[in-house]
Amino acid sequence: xxxxxxxxxxxxxxxxxxxxxxxxxxxxxxxxxxxxxxxxxxxxxxxxxxxxxxxxxxxxxxxxxxxxxxxxxxxxxxxxxxxxxxxxxxxxxxxxxxxxxxxxxxxxxxxxxxxxxxxxxxxxxxxxxxxxxxxxxxxxxxxxxxxxxxxxxxxxxxxxxxxxxxxxxxxxxxxxxxxxxxxxxxxxxxxxxxxxxxxxxxxxxxxxxxxxxxxxxxxxxxxxxxxxxxxxxxxxxxxxxxxxxxxxxxxxxxxxxxxxxxxxxxxxxxxxxxxxxxxxxxxxxxxxxxxxxxxxxxxxxxxxxxxxxxxxxxxxxxxxxxxxxxxxxxxxxxxxxxxxxxxxxxxxxxxxxxxxxxxxxxxxxxxxxxxxxxxxxxxxxxxxxxxxxxxxxxxxxxxxxxxxxxxxxxxxxxxxxxxxxxxxxxxxxxxxxxxxxxxxxxxxxxxxxxxxxxxxx
Numbered sequence: 001x002x003x004x005x006x007x008x009x010x011x012x013x014x015x016x017x018x019x020x021x022x023x024x025x026x027x028x029x030x031x032x033x034x035x036x037x038x039x040x041x042x043x044x045x046x047x048x049x050x051x052x053x054x055x056x057x058x059x060x061x062x063x064x065x066x067x068x069x070x071x072x073x074x075x076x077x078x079x080x081x082x083x084x085x086x087x088x089x090x091x092x093x094x095x096x097x098x099x100x101x102x103x104x105x106x107x108x109x110x111x112x113x114x115x116x117x118x119x120x121x122x123x124x125x126x127x128x129x130x131x132x133x134x135x136x137x138x139x140x141x142x143x144x145x146x147x148x149x150x151x152x153x154x155x156x157x158x159x160x161x162x163x164x165x166x167x168x169x170x171x172x173x174x175x176x177x178x179x180x181x182x183x184x185x186x187x188x189x190x191x192x193x194x195x196x197x198x199x200x201x202x203x204x205x206x207x208x209x210x211x212x213x214x215x216x217x218x219x220x221x222x223x224x225x226x227x228x229x230x231x232x233x234x235x236x237x238x239x240x241x242x243x244x245x246x247x248x249x250x251x252x253x254x255x256x257x258x259x260x261x262x263x264x265x266x267x268x269x270x271x272x273x274x275x276x277x278x279x280x281x282x283x284x285x286x287x288x289x290x291x292x293x294x295x296x297x298x299x300x301x302x303x304x305x306x307x308x309x310x311x312x313x314x315x316x317x318x319x320x321x322x323x324x325x326x327x328x329x330x331x332x333x334x335x336x337x338x339x340x341x342x343x344x345x346x347x348x349x350x351x352x353x354x355x356x357x358x359x360x361x362x363x364x365x366x367x368x369x370x371x372x373x374x375x376x377x378x379x380x381x382x383x384x385x386x387x388x389x390x391x392x393x394x395x396x397x398x399x400x401x402x403x404x405x406x407x408x409x410x411x412x413x414x415x416x417x418x419x420x421x422x423x424x425x426x427x428x429x430x431x432x433x434x435x436x437x438x439x440x441x442x443x444x445x446x447x448x449x450x451x452x453x454x455x456x457x
Contacts, residue, residue, distance in 0.1 A: 008072040019078075033077050036063055059367065140328040142369030145343040146289065147378035148362075149187045150174065151257065153208075153350035154194035154201045156222055157446070158439030159297075162304045162352055170355035171204045175211045177359040181366055185374040186213040187285065188350070189257040191222035192243045193446070205247045214251035214375075216285060217241055218259065225264040226393045227449040230272045236447075237276070253376055255285040262455065265393035285375060286384055286398035287347040288334060291326035293319060293354055295418050298432040300353035303425035311425040316357050322415050323361045324368065329410050334383075334399045337406035343378040347397075395456045 008020065022030050041061045062078045153167050161167070178186055188208060195202055205215055220239040228236075237256065241248065248254060256277055263284075264270040277284060296319045303311040327346070335341045348354050348361070365372075378384055388401035396404070403410055422432055433453075440451045 005072055008074075011073075029071060033079075036077060038063075038079060139368050140332055141324075141365065143371060144331055144341065144369070145371050145373045145378065146365070147343070147345045147373050147375040148178070148183050149189065149257075149285065149287070149345055149347055149375065151189045151218065151347055151349050152222070152294075153188055153190050153204060154192070155351065156191065156439050157193045157197070158442035159435060162301045165304070165352045165355075167201050167204050167350065170350050170352060171208060173355040174350070174358050175208065175213070177362050178213070179211070180359065181362040181372065183362065183372045184212070185252075185376070187216045187251070187255055187375050188213065189216045189218035189255075189285070190244070190350075191218050191259065192220050192240045193222065193443075195243060202243070205244075209247055209250055214253075215244055215247035216251070216255035216257060217244065217248065217282065218257050221443055221447055222259045223443055223447060223449060224260050224262040224451075224455060225258060225269060225273065226262050226455055227451055228447070230269055232447065232449075233273060234276050237273075241280075253379070254280075254282045255375065255379075256282040257285050257287070260395060260455075261287050261397055262393065262395065263387075264391070267391045270391060283379060283385070284387070285379065286345060286387060288342070288344045288384065288397060288399045289327050289330050289346040290397050291319075291323040291348075292414050292418060293323070294349045294351065295414075295432060296353050296421055297349070297351040298430060298435045299421045299424045300351070300356075302427045302430050304352065305427065306425050308425045312356075315353060315421060315424055316360075318417055318421060319353060319357050320360045320364060322417055323357075324364050325412070326415060327365070329412060330397075330399045333403040333408050333410040336408045337399070337402040338383055342383045343373065343381040344399075345375065345378050345384060393452075393455050 022033055038061055041063050059081045060078065061081075062076055153171055155161060155167075161170075174186075177183075188205070209215065217237060217240050219233070220236045220243070223233075223236065225233050264273065274284065296315055300312065300315050303309075303315060331341070331344065334344070348358065362372075383402065384398070388398055388405055390396075390401040390405045392401065392404075400410065400413065402408075437453075443449075444451070
């Protein structure tokens with residue numbers, strides 16, 4: 001009601017400032033502000049509130065007006081987008097929040113949350129430390145250096161991609177997202193056994209490297225070192241290297257990643273494998289940040305099979321939220337355990353659900369202030385090269401091991417929401433444990449070993 005040119009002119013003539021909400025009674029003005037390039041404008045603040053089984057996410061953006069829009073004194077436009085995710089049922093409610101009660105609380109707490117026109121941009125720019133908007137940035141991930149890596153672009157033998165999806169489509173989505181957010185030199189760590197059934201999947205590595213990304217070694221069969229003797233494990237590494245040598249040699253560094261991030265159930269086995277890696281010029285690339293995205297894979301594949309689009313959207317939204325929450329928790333634990341904030345190495349898998357969410361995950365991380373770096377930069381950090389002093393047969397990333405060594409607890413690891421994910425789009429015989437169990441049984445037909453499911457707990 002107050003977003004009128006006469007009102008704005010009176011305020012300006014009297015030396016005042018204004019924030020006015022643009023509504024439907026100003027259709028031309030509303031169209032002008034909606035047409036601004038919001039997609040290219042970085043978020044100033046992202047806040048999340050939980051309660052009553054749902055999560056509200058509010059994203060604030062602001063842009064200076066370099067050309068007039070015919071409104072007296074307008075110098076800046078702010079936009080607040082609110083997305084509500086129901087965590088009990090697969091339902092998402094997007095909307096534009098216009099000074100609702102929650103927004104009023106944010107304003108009173110020092111945040112400006114309105115789709116508005118303001119005359120105060122130049123004051124904020126000249127003294128940004130006093131800007132309410134500057135107070136709303138700088139969360140747990142702000143300034144964190146993160147190298148992105150991808151595992152298992154071919155997935156695993158015994159776990160095929162859902163119909164209509166595959167390594168080519170997923171890798172293209174990932175490359176597009178990496179380019180959009182300036183993610184440099186992403187190393188792909190692939191077990192190569194799936195190439196026995198379809199050698200054509202190796203073709204994606206040509207496009208991958210042409211896009212400025214790289215390839216590492218991840219064993220051939222993707223079997224935990226816990227379950228194999230050292231000689232068999234080393235032969236598996238050598239088999240994969242022969243298949244991937246063309247792409248590994250074209251990469252600036254020779255990196256290896258243990259299958260399941262399991263470095264062996266004894267320090268002796270770990271030292272023997274590390275000795276082999278050193279002799280062959282490999283560095284072990286750890287994972288310091290993960291968010292259990294592989295555990296979303298089977299539920300998402302069920303939703304695709306059932307064409308349950310509501311479940312698909314819920315799983316996607318839940319994975320994006322889980323990614324940010326897990327990275328915040330694990331990054332804080334790493335800082336507490338080491339007494340400083342190390343450079344991190346993030347893992348995401350080459351699954352269909354990862355392809356569907358990677359752009360949103362990178363977007364959220366960018367909004368949170370994450371700085372994407374190369375693996376080489378991350379591996380310059382001693383914590384990543386030397387590794388944790390903890391030897392365990394359990395499914396743990398490097399940060400979890402450092403935290404265990406330092407007596408630091410990490411909340412919600414693994415995330416409790418995985419139990420809800422497992423209930424989505426149910427199909428008999430297609431639980432995560434059943435699908436993974438059948439795959440491991442397939443591996444036992446290729447290599448003699450005894451799996452230990454308890455290692456994943």
